[in-house]
Amino acid sequence: QLTRKWWKEAVVYQIYPASFLDSNGDGLGDLPGIISKLDYIKSLGVTAIWMSPIYKSPQHDMGYDVSDYRDIHQPYGSLSDVEHLIQGCHERGIKLLLDLVVNHTSHEHAWFKESCQSRSSPKRDWYFWRDPKIDANGVRRPPNNWASIFGGSAWTWHEETGQYYLSLFLPSQPDLNWTNEDMRKATYADMEFWLDKGVDGFRIDSMNLMSKHPDLPDAPATNPDTEFQSGAMYFASGPRMHEYIREMREKVFDKYDCMTVGELGFTKDEKSVSEYVAEDRHELNMLFTGDIVDMDFGPNHKYEHCDFKLSTLKEITSLWQNSMPKFNGWNTVYMDNHDSGRSISRYASDLPQYREQAAKMLAMYLGTLSGTLFMLQGQEIGMANVPESWGFEDYVDVEGKNYYNSVLEKRGPGADMSDVLREMRLKARDNGRLPMQWNADKNSGFSTSPTPWMRVNDDYKQWNVAAQEGDDGSVLAFWREMLALRQREKDVFVYGRFAMLEEYKDSEDVFVYTMTSYDGKTALVLLNFSDAEHQVVDLKCEGWRRLLGGEGERLSLDGVRLKPYEGRLYGNW
Ligand code: TEU
Structure with missing residues (x-):
């Protein structure tokens, strides 16, 4: 339904x-x-x-x-x-x-400032405040061992009131206490x-x-x-x-x-x-x-x-x-x-x-x-x-920089950091x-x-x-076409049922699936995630019409030859 x-x-x-x-x-x-x-x-x-x-x-x-x-x-x-x-x-x-x-x-929000004023502040309980742990050597330690998502401890010491507060991200992002x-x-x-x-x-x-x-x-x-x-x-x-x-x-x-x-x-x-x-x-x-x-x-x-x-x-x-x-x-x-x-x-x-x-x-x-x-x-x-x-x-x-600096600190000044920079080049925010x-x-x-x-x-x-703009073959034009098609055929794409083609399930190069509407319209999606050409055969979709990508109007018995990183879209209607 x-x-x-x-x-x-x-x-x-x-x-x-x-x-x-x-x-x-x-x-x-x-x-x-x-x-x-x-x-x-x-x-x-x-x-x-x-x-x-x-x-x-x-x-x-x-x-x-x-x-x-x-x-x-x-x-x-x-x-x-x-x-x-x-x-x-x-x-x-x-x-x-x-x-x-x-x-x-933020630590600059009025709620947090009030929470910091004293242990009996009416907003104290709006954040997570906890007493320190004292270790065997009498040294003050955070209330638990959680790491902040951005590095270091998830707890920050507040000298004035003698407690730690919790911040899962930066110390300037104190966590709100939703139990309040x-x-x-x-x-x-x-x-x-x-x-x-x-x-x-x-x-x-x-x-x-x-x-x-x-x-x-x-x-x-x-x-x-x-x-x-x-x-x-x-x-x-x-x-x-x-x-x-x-x-x-x-x-x-x-x-x-x-x-x-x-x-x-x-x-x-x-x-x-x-x-x-x-x-x-x-x-x-x-x-x-x-x-x-x-x-x-x-x-x-x-x-x-x-x-x-x-x-x-x-x-x-x-x-x-x-x-x-x-x-x-x-x-x-x-x-x-x-x-x-x-x-x-x-x-x-x-x-x-x-x-x-x-x-x-x-x-x-x-x-x-x-x-x-x-x-x-x-x-x-x-x-x-x-x-x-x-x-x-x-x-x-701040996330990438904190990570880089933490590794540099461990390795020591002048260390080779090229591996870290390579990862940042891929994943940095x-x-x-x-x-x-x-x-x-x-x-x-x-x-x-x-x-x-x-x-x-x-x-x-x-x-x-x-x-x-104005180039029919551009990525921009392609997105516009794709989104227009998605809107026109909502029942196939937005609300459609997905099925992956078994024959290509284990391929690390191509992804082939169909999307089917409740009333039997089916689209065939062929995606090449590799830098090699791929001949995709046995599709059992002969005669299907091209909807987007590639050349050639209809699907033939020989299947589809995908260029590196090419996507093709066909429909049975
Ligand atoms: O992200 C939440 C979160 O968990 C991210 O830290 C994520 O794990 C990380 O960025 C992956 O690299 C949200 C926001 O999207 C992010 O921009 C904020 O920094 C974060 O919350 C704190 O508000």
């Missing part, structure tokens, strides 16, 4: 505000810059925008450290700019989603503030970290190289997680026609995922399961080397494509966001001879699957990772945050400032929007 919803059919374009378009030449993207590009965004076939945080913030983690949920980071613009943005989106039939960062606040009901109410009021302004929903940051094991127990020492250990089994998807989401839904979301997408870290199994999104549980509309972006993360750390294998992508794709209909849930389709490298550079190829083909092939993968489609700014023109020539000084993101490449002008047309906040990718003269 198909329940059609606008949020299921949405194509969501993620904007990273700092890097989209700088309208006033201060080197940082801004809200007026976004407003000036709404017609461009609309022209892609996008129906919604998710904007990374724009709230007031000291920017220790690019706005994922909010100091006032009802105010705007001044260099981005003002509240009235957001109102204009909402209006501009709605006039064009585009929905606007904000990033809801409520697992933690007053804190939850205050957060719900902030959510309503935005929904009342007309915002259409939220991407919920670090969603499943909001409920932690009540005892905050020590994590098992699985990594012998570090003193601090991943406590994810105790801080992710804790015992009250579903209660909080249901409460949020009852008290806030159900009053609006809004969309919710939760960021799900660390939790990957089918049953746990289903509990968030099965329709009859009335929790979230959909999730970003992290498995798609973690495919090439190392066993102990993101920046350890791990080769990407197409079979992993196939497993993850099949798992969610097949399981969502089983429990009447819904999921996202995505590969890129602001937290990692670009999919083209990690899972396909950004070498000059393959790049255009690879960008189109990945667009076909995303554009044909069932779920709500999310794309990252610049993906529509095949933007890629930074080049290997970038040095450590060119990277600006900077890659997903590169300034948008609009044209071949200075700073890719992103900013007129002599010193933009972040270095522009070296390839912008060839790879930019202006160069692709």
Whole structure:
């Protein structure tokens, strides 16, 4: 049974505000810059925008450290700019989603400042405060051995009140204590503030970290190289997680026609995922399961080397494509966001001879699957990772820099760090945050400032929007065609049933699957993830019509010869 919803059919374009378009030449993207590009965004076939945080913030983690949920980071613009943005989106039939960062606040948020005042502060319990441990030598130690996701201990000592507070990310991002009901109410009021302004929903940051094991127990020492250990089994998807989401839904979301997408870290199994999104549980509309972006993360750390294998992508794709209909849930389709490298550079190829083909092939993968489609700014023109020539000084993101420095500290000054830089070139968050490449002008047309906040990718003269506009063979034109086809044939793609072709199941080079609508329309998707040509035979689809990619009108008995990184799409109707 198909329940059609606008949020299921949405194509969501993620904007990273700092890097989209700088309208006033201060080197940082801004809200007026976004407003000036709404017609461009609309022209892609996008129906919604998710904007990374724009709230007031000291920017220790690019706005994922909010100091006032009802105010705007001044260099981005003002509240009235957001109102204009909402209006501009709605006039064009585009929905606007904000990033809801409520697992933690900034240390500069008024709540935290009050919480710091004394142990008896009325807001003390809004965060996690704990007494130190004293070891055998009488030395003060953190309350448990958890590592921060950004390195070091997850606990920060507060001299004035003689306790530690918990921060799973930076020390300037103290975790909110969701067991405190007053804190939850205050957060719900902030959510309503935005929904009342007309915002259409939220991407919920670090969603499943909001409920932690009540005892905050020590994590098992699985990594012998570090003193601090991943406590994810105790801080992710804790015992009250579903209660909080249901409460949020009852008290806030159900009053609006809004969309919710939760960021799900660390939790990957089918049953746990289903509990968030099965329709009859009335929790979230959909999730970003992290498995798609973690495919090439190392066993102990993101920046350890791990080769990407197409079979992993196939497993993850099949798992969610097949399981969502089983429990009447819904999921996202995505590969890129602001937290990692670009999919083209990690899972396909950004070498000059393959790049255009690879960008189109990945667009076909995303554009044909069932779920709500999310794309990252610049993906529509095949933007890629930074080049290997970038040095450590060119990277600006705190996560990668912290990692690099921690390794350097272990190895000692002057050590060879080329292996770490190679991994950063693949996976550093900077890659997903590169300034948008609009044209071949200075700073890719992103900013007129002599010193933009972040270095522009070296390839912008060839790879930019202006160069692709008006070129029917461009990556940009391909995305537009793909999205138009997806909208026209929603029952095949958005709501269709996925089936992988058994014959090619174990191939590490080609991915072949079909999508079928409830009324029998079937599309055949052929994707070559390798730099070799592949003849795909025995398709039993003779005479099917070409929908997108490749040449030749109909499928012949000989099957299809795929060029390196080529994607082809055929239909039986
Ligand atoms: O990310 C949550 C998260 O777990 C990430 O740290 C992720 O594991 C990592 O970036 C992979 O490299 C969210 C935001 O998307 C991220 O930008 C923020 O830094 C983080 O929360 C803290 O708010």
